[in-house]
Amino acid sequence: MRKIVVVDHPKDWGVAIDEVEVVDAQTYLTDTNYTDIKTARIFNLCRSYRYQSAGYYVSLLAEARGHKAIPSVTTMQDLKSPTIVRAITVEIEDLIKKSLATIKSKTFTLSIYFGQNVAKKYEKLCKALHDHFQAPLLRAQFVFKEEWVLQSISAVPVNEVPDHHYKYLKRFAKAYVARHRFAGARITRKVYDLAILVDPKEKAPPSNEKAIQLFVEAAESMGFYTELITKDDYRRLPEFDALFIRETTSVNHHTYRFARKAFADGLVVIDDPTSILRCTNKVYLAELLTKAKVPVPKTMIIHKDNREQVEAELGLPCVLKKPDSSFSQGVVKAKDKKSLKKVLDEMLADSELVIGQEYTPTDFDWRIGILDKQPLFACKYYMAKGHWQIYNWNGKKQDEEGEDEIVPFEQVPFHVLHTALKAANLIGDGLYGVDLKEINGKAYIIEVNDNPSIDAGCEDKILKKDLYTSIIKSIKRRIETNKNISTNE
Structure with a gap:
């Protein structure tokens, strides 16, 4: 396996290690020589x-390419979560007390370089923290409040490592990179209460009120205690056995924090945090689908160095997407050079990378619902009246959304169903909605959604109540599987 250290600037890394190459982030993100590597360990x-910084995208695209990144995007998010930090404090509190017993001050900072510290006495504590937060360089802040607690943990920029620590950094790095396995701390799962996360004020939620009620009825018929919760119920997650998110998801959002917290607490989660990370970023999806040779409209990952090539590559008009766009929001059609420049200026100001796609107009998009790697429902979503997308957020209320048509599986073209399954199975075994366009007898993936719409009166027209029952059965099966695993360990 190739081992690659990725830095913002080559001068940041002055450590020569045999069989380890050093590359700058821009090259790793944009050079096809790195896209085509089959297996690699990426030290970010x-x-x-x-x-959406360059460092974020290095780990995100590494995962899409099948490379193993340290840190992973999940670790990056965990480092920002006070809840995860508190949970870790509880888990290793005895080790913290023992390791810091001789410290006389009220605060203590622990530098962790590749899982180690310059002082040998903190070795076990460093290893425990690194197992939970697998990042090369970390700084843990402890405070004494009747007892020692972990206040925060953050990544340390490589250029901020003190000069007098650098010789240790080199030694630790060489030992770390030479390892063959990088096993993190296992999150133990406990074990039927179901929380359904909703936002009563959301304009276009993934499930309407009637659908939510049908989910509740299906769950209660199978022995669940079911409760609708909101973002204000974050601290109550440990009360439940499973979390079902029926609110539009995003990474920099409480929905991701709920998913990650629930997963860390051993709950079954749909949408699970990994699926949210993978589906909500269009850059990741573009890289993943291209790597797996799944058909997509002609696509280009745009950055500041290649933005002038967009017109030649994709033509005009073309479609530009913010990396975390959803429900047609953050997706813009650039009609001419002027609008192309304006939209790219705006999008690249917020994100290092933007998705560009060839404009491929169709009367409708296919949506294939998939659960547990099996098809669940099939719909045709027609474009909003007088608009090129399914949703027209600028239209009149009655014209905001196009018509829908539920389709029996026997009427779905094989290539549509096969392509949808191939794309969703790259993400995981959760609940997904795969959007496709059918052009000249071929299916092209538009996106894979981790939080697909399931509305009463639309997606349930064929299966009716069985649609809701199928999803709840999956949640119940997952809980029971986890119980059996826990019992046998």
Whole structure:
């Protein structure tokens, strides 16, 4: 397996390690030589892991390419979560007390370089923290409040490592990179209460009120206690056995924090945090689908260095997408050079990378609902009246959304169903809605949604109540599977 250290600037990394190459982030993100590598271990030492920064995309696209990144995007999100940090404090509180027993001050900072500290006495504590937060360089802040607690943990930019620590950094790095396995701490699962996360004020939720009620009825018929919760119920998650998210998801949003917290607490989660990370970022999906040779409209990952090539590559008009766009929001059709420049200026100001796609007009999009790697329903979503998308957020109320048509599976073309399954199975085994366009007898993936619409009167027209029962049965099966695993461990 190739081992690659990725940095913002080559000068940031002055450590020569046999069989380890050093590359700058822009090259890793944009050079096809790295896209085509089949297996690689990526040590992401970019200065920032901020959402949609170059460092964030290094780990995101590494995952899409089948490379193993340290840190993963999940770790980046965990580092920002006070709840995860508190949970870890509880889990290793005895080790914290023992390791810091001789500290006389009220605060203590622990630098963790590749899982180690310059002082040998903190070795076990460093290893425990690194197992939970697998990032190359970390800084843990502890405070004494009747007892020692972990206040925060954050990534350390490589250029901020003190000079007098650098010789240790080199030694630790060489030992770390030479390892063959990088096993993290296992999150133990406990074990039927179901929480359904909703936002009563959401304009276009993934399920309407009638559908939510049908989910509740299906769950209660199978022995669940079911409760609708909102973002204000974050601290109550440990009361439940499963979390079902029926609110539009996003990474920098409470829905992701709920998913990650629930997963960390051992709950069954739909949508699980990994699916949210993978589906809500169009850059990740573009890389993943291209790598797996799943048909997509002609697509281009746009950045500041290749933005002038967009017109030649995709033609005009073309479609530009924010990485975390959903429900047609953040998706813009650039009609001419002027609008292309304006939209790219705006989007690239917020994100290092943007998705561009060839404009492929059709009367409708296919939506294939998939659960547990099996098809669940099939719909045709027609474009909003006088608009090129299913949703027209600028239209009149009655024209905001196009018509829908539920389709029996025997009437769905094989290539549509096969392509949808191939795409969804790259993400996981959760609940997905795969959007496709059918052009000249071939299906092209538009996107894979982790939080598909399931509305009473639309997606349930064929299966009716059995649609809701199928999803709840899956949740119940997952809980029971986890119980059996826990019992046998």
